[in-house]
Every structure is written in structure tokens, then in C-alpha cells.
Amino acid sequence: MSMFELDERMADLVMAYCRERLALDPVPLDYPGVKAELDAALDGLLAPGGQDVERVLSVFAEKLAPAVISCDSPRFLSFIPAAPTKAALLFDMVVSCSSLQGTSWLEAAGAVSAENQVIRLIADLAGLPPGAGGVFVSGGSAANLSALVVARDMSHRRGVGAARPKVAVSDQAHASVSKALHVAGMDALVVPTGGNRLTGEALRRAVAGQEDQLAAVVATAGTTNAGIVDDLEAVGSYARELGAWFHVDGAYGGAAVFSDRVRPRYRGLRHADSFVVDPHKWLFAPFDCAALVYRDPGKAKAVHTQDAGYLDVLHTDAPEEWNPSDYAYHLTRRARGLPLWFSLAVHGTDAYRDAIDAALDLAVTATELIGRRPYLELLREPELSVVLFRRTGWSADDYHKWSMQLLVDQVGFVTPTVWLGETVARFCFLHPNTTSEMVGDILDSMGP
């Protein structure tokens, strides 16, 4: 049978696997893999002749998949987890099997319209003007880079003459921001943050005397390590005063604009020239999906549009033309905003608000559970869904051993972090199915 014809048996086997995976409740955590075992399982599979589909699928299901820690398990509380809705996962399959791309209006108007409906919703919640628009890219790192390249070019137009313009960032900004500056040929002007929150005053002090070299200010709406939302109002209005580009990295915490309870803290987003939120984090979309929204998308278009004879056909004067490829450093792109669009449409935005509020509530419950255990100490009140705490008397080595044992026992995946120079424990809650019992079990495992 030709590989371009549908093999019904293969389809049944793969669909059955997908159905089973979608129905897992709870999703097991699974383990990191052992290289020698993985190599042995893969040995000889890629050969001039094909293998039986059942054999290949069983290598995946029995050897490879269990060696991937499931970031959609409700016990995955490390880094930033994932919690895609079933609707979003199902529609991701539609996007894949329809080869749905979202590169240009000419090729993909239907997909682009739906993606833009979601970008519009996010822009409205962020308080950005009606002209705002953007694109879904692969992740927060790609979004930060794409936005900061626009900021750099706009600073040149504004007359910032420095060969390497500066970008004010807090010492808590995500690692991808400094990588983006490196790629874009700019230098970080690191603003020390006393309480780990970037404030207008600290920014003003740090920038003093270097205003003419400043291309942009980056604020974080939900720091990765502690979930702190910078003072977006003060920082944004100062950036405006200077004429510098104001970029807000909400890759993790930006999703909380869906929550009526915390949205007031995001008021300063209205000053943003660009704003990033990763639906593959706290907006319950599958990987890989980050929304990048510009106040004035025309500026991004002037920087990112790729020109070539074979692409001229994409660029017309038609007012409805919207080419997602023009708003980031990419050309061909998967219509990766569609799983979120579908899930939002079938569940409604209230369900998103409630799911985000559930994680905020669980963070508060976790602080109470920590408070009831004399061997634990809360390090700061959570602002979003990250909780930092210490086990008294533990060394860094103790945290690492405990973290590994938790995984071996399949109780949870919680990795230590470094906070103010000290190794401590950190939870990041996103999954609505994470229960206070699961959290209690993890805390008990740190007991005397």
C-alpha cells in the first residue's frame, strides 16, 4: 500500500491509542528515561524497509512514552506545567490531520480569521486598543525575541543612536529575554528589584543618565520563579514618557487577565507595545502555542515581513489581508492557535476564568497546608499560582534527593529552585485536577 493511502488498520491503532491517552484520568507522571534502554528499544527501527505498525506503536507506547514525564499530570507541579483541555487536544488532531497552516491570508483565511478572533479576545482583556493584533508563535521565547527585534528597529527610527541599544529588564526577567537581547544585538540594563518586583521608581533610578540609549523596557506579568506581577502601570507609563518600547512578558501569568479577581493588577498592560501570553501554559492549550499581541501591528509588519518575488502575491492592498507570517521571525507556521480557539468556543470564557481561579485558590490552600506543618516555612504569599517554601534544616542536596524520590514514588514532580541564593521548594499550580490531597501528600513526604 502506498504511504499516501489511508491504512485502516494503522488508523484504528493510532486512534485507539489517542482515545486511550485522552481518557487517562489521572494521567500518570511517568519517569525520566534510561538512555541504554531507550537506545535498545529504538535499535534497527529506521531501516530501508518499513516495520509493522503494531510493533512501532508498541515501542512508542511501552518504551518511549513512559520515559516522558507527563507535564499534563495533575501531579506535575514543577517548572510551568501544562493542562490542555480535551477539546483543545482533540482539535489539535484536526489541525494535524488537515495539515492546517496559517501562514498567509491567501492560503489560510479561514484559519487566520479564527486565530485572530482569539488574539482579539486577549487584546481586549489586556486593555489594548482596537487596532491591536498579532500572531501565535511557538513559545514565549520566540515571542519575546520577535517583539524585541521590533523594539530595536523602532528605537533606531526614534533616533536611539547606540550601536548596541539598551533594554531595561528586571533581575527576575525570564532567561529567554537575555537570550533574545543577545540575538538582537542589544544589552540588558538590569534593574535590581528589592522585593523582586520591577517598580517605576527602581526603573527610573537604573535608567538615569542612559535614557538616550534605551530601546525598550521589559516587564514581567508573572515571574517564572515566584509568580510576581511587576508594577505594570508605573513601569509602562515611565516607558511611555521616555518613548521607549514597552514589552510585557506574560508567558506564564498573562493568562490571569481572564480572572476578574486579578485583572486589576494588569491594568498597566494598556501601555504595552507588545504583550506575550503562552496558551500552552495557563490557557489550557497543547504545545506549542504563544500569543504575541502588538499595540500597533504595522510596526511589526514593517520589521518582519519577508520579501521575495515568490512572496509578492501574498502582499496586496486588500484591507482584510492579514498574514501571520508578517508579525514574527517566521514564514511557514502551523495554525497553532486553533486548538485554543475551538476549546474557547465550546467551553466559553467563563470556564477559563473558573479554571484559572481554581489554581489561584489552590495556591492559597497550599499556603495553609504549609502553615500547618511546623517543619515547613512559606517564603512569600503567592500572587498567582506559584508557591515558594522551605523545609527547615535541609541542604540543596536534601531537596534534590527528595524531588527524585517523589518521582520514583509517583507522588509528584516538584523540582527545587534557587530563591534569594538559597535552594528551596516551589509549586506551580495550573491543572484544575490537582487536589489539596495531592499537595498534602507531597508536603507530608518532607516530614521529619
Ligand SMILES: Cc1ncc(COP(=O)(O)O)c(C=O)c1O
Ligand atoms: C515569564 C516567561 N517568559 C518566557 C518563557 C519562555 O516560554 P517558552 O518556554 O514557551 O519559550 C517562560 C517559560 O516558562 C516564562 O515563564
